Amino acid sequence: MDHEAPSFARSTELQNRLHAMVPSGAHTYARGDDQYPEGMAPVIERGLGARVWDADGNEFVEYGMGLRAVTLGHAYAPVVDAVRDVLSRGVSFTRPSTLEVAAAEDFLSVVPGADMVKFAKNGSDATTAALKLARAATGRDMVAVAGQPFFSTDDWFIGSTTMNAGIPADVRAGTVRFGYNDLDSLRAVFAQYPGRIAAVFTEAATGMVAPEPGFLEGLRELCTAEGAVLVFDEMITGFRWATGGAQEVYGVVPDLSTWGKAMGNGFALAALAGKREIMELGGLNTDADRVFLLSTTNGPETVGLTAFRAVVEAYRTTDPVGAMRRAGERLAAGANQVIDDAGMRDYVEVAGHPNCLVFLTRDATGAPSQEYRTLFLGELLKSGVLGQSFVISAAHTDADVDQTIQAVADALPVYGKAIELGSTSGLLEGRPVAPALRPHAAPRRR
Known part of the structure; x- marks a missing residue:
């Protein structure tokens, strides 16, 4: 037609x-x-x-x-109605709100592999905080990331992409890649940089590729053996593969995990979650040097937390x-x-x-x-x-x-x-679309 x-x-x-x-x-x-x-x-x-x-x-x-x-x-009406109701009770206070208690309990009830959670406003802050914790926990400096499109806007990751202008070479050198579903490639990274890899980042699954049998389990065992922190990026898989993300589907528990996107159904909220002994490095229950961890003015504002709680309720009562x-x-x-x-x-x-x-x-x-x-x-x-x-x-x-x-x-x-x-000539008006992450504005320069 x-x-x-x-x-x-x-x-x-x-x-x-x-x-x-x-x-x-x-x-x-x-x-x-x-x-x-x-x-x-x-x-x-x-x-x-x-x-x-x-x-x-x-x-x-x-x-x-x-x-x-x-x-x-x-x-979505239940989320909008909950947010509308909370607006009349204030948005941001000098001290924690009761919503922070309830939202944290809700989160930890749907992500049972995590002991603690800290809320933020965007996923990049959460992933960078995870790397900071891993470096503090291990005393190491480098990070290995799976060959997947995106983990953070921050220098440690964007420096590893082709769109790395403005990022110093020594920062770029601190991030190395390994192949998803390829344990041998990660073993090679550990062998090439002995005692240097603080964290291993991966999406446990992607829209196009599921983990091969034994891959996530092998990743868990390898990170434990090498003393590296295993981080699952659940930004996409969380509340989309399952309420508890890909770790719920595949039954492999990371040391830390990062969340965002669907947890607020469009309202701004992200989260870092994980094992108590690592998360507490940014808290008060530690004798180690403290990590400055996600100290955000707007992370716990009541609108985002209320939206999240309404999302959790929707997932509890519907499918x-x-x-x-x-x-x-x-x-x-x-x-x-x-x-x-x-x-x-x-x-x-x-x-x-x-x-x-x-x-x-x-x-x-x-x-x-x-x-x-x-x-x-x-x-x-x-x-x-x-x-x-x-x-x-x-x-x-x-x-x-x-x-x-x-x-x-x-x-x-x-x-x-x-x-x-054999060509779009005469059928396509204007220039073609271009990859979002590319080193130059061409072919769609203004």
């Missing part, structure tokens, strides 16, 4: 104003307009459930859901993880069926964990392609579907999924024409 592109005139005007005031035109690189077809980057006015409306009045079924932060749906799985499985099956029917599976595919789906786009040679991705994104937008992925929420209805499957079907004729031509 042919679709005319909706108007994005107002969104484009607002986006241009943002670029004049905000570096990159967004407060998160993944939200940038360079991640969308040129002239087709909606600026959002409001959201409800799994749908959003932009500044031009266009309505979309949304995926990605706040960079995977929203699992219950936009403006968001199961709802996401069922909807994701239905979407993947339906989308891949229409792709198969069109004979296009070599070029387009919906893949990954059902609660964290992505779509893969390849060119006529079968190679991953940003140009073809951009073409596909544009066709989805024309059909009222917005998203850099198909990361779903519990609010996605059968109607939302059906619309998305139809949008995929409607995108395939144009995509197929590009495959036949």
Whole structure:
């Protein structure tokens, strides 16, 4: 079915104003307009459930859901009602609030492998605090990180990416990589830097890759044997794989874990959790030199903690993880069926964990392609579907999924024409999307 592109005139005007005031035109690189077809980057006015409306009045079924932060749906009433109620009782005080007690108890009840927790406002602060604790606990300086996309905006991690301008070489040298699902690569790191590795960071699972049998158990044993602190990044997996994250699913307990995103259903909250003997290095129950650990003004403000408690209650009384799985499985099956029917599976595919789906786009040679991705994104937008992925929420209805499957079907004729031509030339307007983390502004320089 042919679709005319909706108007994005107002969104484009607002986006241009943002670029004049905000570096990159967004407060998160993944939200940038360079991640969308040129002239087709909606600026959002409001959201409800799994749908959003932009500044031009266009309505979309949304995926990605706040960079995977929203699992219950936009403006989820029990969370909003709880937050509305707490606003009349104050937000931030000179001393801890009773909410800090209740929220900590809630957290530790759903993450039974952790003894203590400390709340913050963003995931990078939590992961950096975990590294600081690990260095203090071990007296070592280096960190080994799995070959996964992202752990922190801070120097210790970003220095290991291609977007490392402004980070000293000695800082960059302190972070080394190992292969996920490859214990031998981590053994090689320990052998190359004996007595130097303070911590090992990994996502226990990702949307595209699950741990092979024995990998997480081997990771646990190896870190214990080598005296390194094992840290699981549960930013994405927490409240999406299970309430208690991937460690609940796979039964392997790290020394420390870091949390964020879905724990507040979009409200700002993150957490560092872990073993008492390590966490107390930032407390008062220690004789060691104290770690300055997550001393944040806004970490315990009442809105974020109230949202978190309402999220926990929703997970206790309903089954968001199961709802996401069922909807994701239905979407993947339906989308891949229409792709198969069109004979296009070599070029387009919906893949990954059902609660964290992505779509893969390849060119006529079968190679991953940003140009073809951009073409596909544009066709989805024309059909009222917005998203850099198909990361779903519990609010996605059968109607939302059906619309998305139809949008995929409607995108395939144009995509197929590009495959036949061996090029997107004449079909793709403007420059292709570009990776969010890249060393230069090109190919989407303003």
